[in-house]
Amino acid sequence: xxxxxxxxxxxxxxxxxxxxxxxxxxxxxxxxxxxxxxxxxxxxxxxxxxxxxxxxxxxxxxxxxxxxxxxxxxxxxxxxxxxxxxxxxxxxxxxxxxxxxx
Numbered sequence: 430x431x432x433x434x435x436x437x438x439x440x441x442x443x444x445x446x447x448x449x450x451x452x453x454x455x456x457x458x459x460x461x462x463x464x465x466x467x468x469x470x471x472x473x474x475x476x477x478x479x480x481x482x483x484x485x486x487x488x489x490x491x492x493x494x495x496x497x498x499x500x501x502x503x504x505x506x507x508x509x510x511x512x513x514x515x516x517x518x519x520x521x522x523x524x525x526x527x528x529x530x531x
Contacts, residue, residue, distance in 0.1 A: 432515045433474045438531065439505070442521040443467065445530070446503060449523055459498055466495045467521075470505060474516050478509040490519070501525075 447460045470493055473480055481493035484506060495503040502524040509516050520529040 431475045431478055431509070432513075433471045433518065434515065435518050436520070438520050439518040442530065446521060446523055449526075450501070453525070455501070459501060462497045463495075463503065466497055466503075467505075470495055474507065474518075478511075478516060481505075481507075495521075 443463070446463060449455075450459050450463065451457075474493065479491070481491045484490035484492050490506055490508050493505045493507065495505060497503060504522055504524060505518050506520045506522075506529055507516050507518045520531050522529050
């Protein structure tokens with residue numbers, strides 16, 4: 430099984446996204462769904478390091494889509510270290526944001 434960790438940036442992104450969702454017309458249920466889907470992502474990544482698509486700007490990174498609801502998705506940027514058998518989630522953004530806040 431692959432070890433999955435969050436960077437400090439990704440952890441703060443989750444807090445920021447919760448605020449972003451509420452401030453942009455989202456509901457508490459959407460925020461709760463985000464928590465649940467992120468936990469599901471961790472489980473999925475621990476089983477499959479190739480989940481998602483290659484990141485367009487750097488092939489060493491991948492992006493996993495997090496479907497939160499009918500109209501909202503987020504994207505998690507991560508990197509897999511084969512030697513350490515570890516994934517680090519670098520950043521998470523809402524699909525309505527243009528780029529990662531790195």
